Amino acid sequence: MGEFFDIAKTDFIETFGGAWIFPIFLFCAVWILWREKDWIKRLLFGILFLVFLGLYWFPLTGLLFMKILGEDVYWRLLWLLLPAVVIPYAFCIILKNIKGICRYGVFLLFMGVLVLGGKKVLSAEWFEPSTNVYKVPQNVVSVCDLLPGNVHVLASNRLTPYLRLYDPSLTLEYARNALIFNGKEEVHGTLAHLYKAVQEPEIDVSLVGPLAKEEGCTFLIFSSSRTYTGDWADYGYEEYASTDEFVLFVDSDYEEGQDTRKWED
């Protein structure tokens, strides 16, 4: 039971923390219940959302929803509250009873309350200016523009989430599926060993080279800041190109236009 309240409380604070929207929402729901004469509206704008809140906090229903939705996404139950419906309606009930120029004044006042009570969504905290229509980091575009299509690539973790967004003809040796190997002392399988080896600050070419060859990686992309022990040429790779942030190596056996994508059916 204690664990349930911990999760519910954490999720609730993460959802409504840092702003006054929830207190405004609660006030508005109660206001509608008090001032609205139409019972249907009282029911749908007031009672319904208080029931949803009750479902969220009541341990029996809460535990049931945690089981159905999953503990880590329990907060999504709070999506059922519709602040952008309840708050505007409560404000409009108040505005309806005000006539003339005063209505505009109160309208602007309420707008001010929402601006001051809420947290700015379109902010630099979450957004950055876009430099391309794909809306992926520019360093990804720079790398992909150097790569030929239809090849199998092993790339730096900084690039893997975005490479295929720009060029879906590439296949990647690993993506987020390899993150499970992080923090593990002992791993099994070529992919896991390869992933662990390229996470080292200094890459051991004598280890990575043969594993990459075995896995059929045509291109290897590492940060420019990486250092290496050994010579890539000894293991069948050569430098192909570089950008400000990354160095690209290619399999010496690769021929221009060759399709080296990896398929496992």
Place this chain on the structure above:
Amino acid sequence: MRLEILLTMAFFFAGTCLSGYALCHVLKLKNEGLLFHTAAGIMLWWALMELILVPMTMCLASFWSFVFLYSAVILVCCLAGGFCWREILADIKNLFAEFRQYLNIGYLIAFILICFQLYFIHHHMYLEWDDTYYVNLANEAVQSNKIYWVYPETGYFADFDKRYVLSLWPVFYAWLSRLTGVLPTIMAHTILPWILIPAAYMVYALIGKQLFAEDKQMQGMFLSFAVLLHLFMSGEHTTGITFLSITPWVGKGVLAAILFPLLFYWILRIAQQERGGDWVLLGITCLGGCLLSSMGIMLTPVFVGIAVFLTAVYKRSIRTLIYGVISCTPCVILGIYYIYLTR
């Protein structure tokens, strides 16, 4: 890119509007206005997609065959809508007749805020890690002609994550990409916001119209408060409606920002003026919600079920309760199947 955005918007809104008229004509819902029919059409498109896509995915059909079949069905809906031209003209005429009433402070502020939101989102990017799965799922459909049988993050690992198989929303914008010739990444990040943000506010405009049928000023004020709340919310970036500004292309975001408010709108209409057609629209919206996210399969019946139960108790109407249960049936069936697949 402006041309692609304009063409996709024109195709989406004209197509859904026509389809909405066809549907509402069958349901005998007339003189409801352009926005109402467009909202109904959007839900019809998504519900039809869910009906077609789930069996085709299970049968390992190619993406091309899905594009062909779904496009044909949509074309039929649009053509059927064309036959309702008298109703469309009447609604356009009404809109022009009332146009001056819409020029009030509420609507003007809402319009300015929406334009600002679209401008900001168009010129900024939000790096969403989950895109590597969902957007690449769309990319992979277009690239490999397979629906969901390639692990989207790497492009080679044959896999089948059962959690998402019933809610393949990215295939919707893969379909739009296929028709327009734009890469799904661009479709999702750059073009979809221009479709989904206006669609979301359309729903709030409908709620405002339902609440203040005779008062355009209050409708405008209601809408401007709703828009402002999407720009000034609370907490983490995953708070329901903030999805609309941050990642409008994500199915969960569409669920929170468009589908739940629309479900609320249908229920409000049903509670105020119970008509058969509204129940059908509610059922279609429930099915459309299943396409968006597996959360849609789970949360939609909770939302509809409780709202309808409260309404039925207030009205002391067993019929309301039964119709509510029937409209949730698509979600319940898919929900049971989801549990069967994942357990």
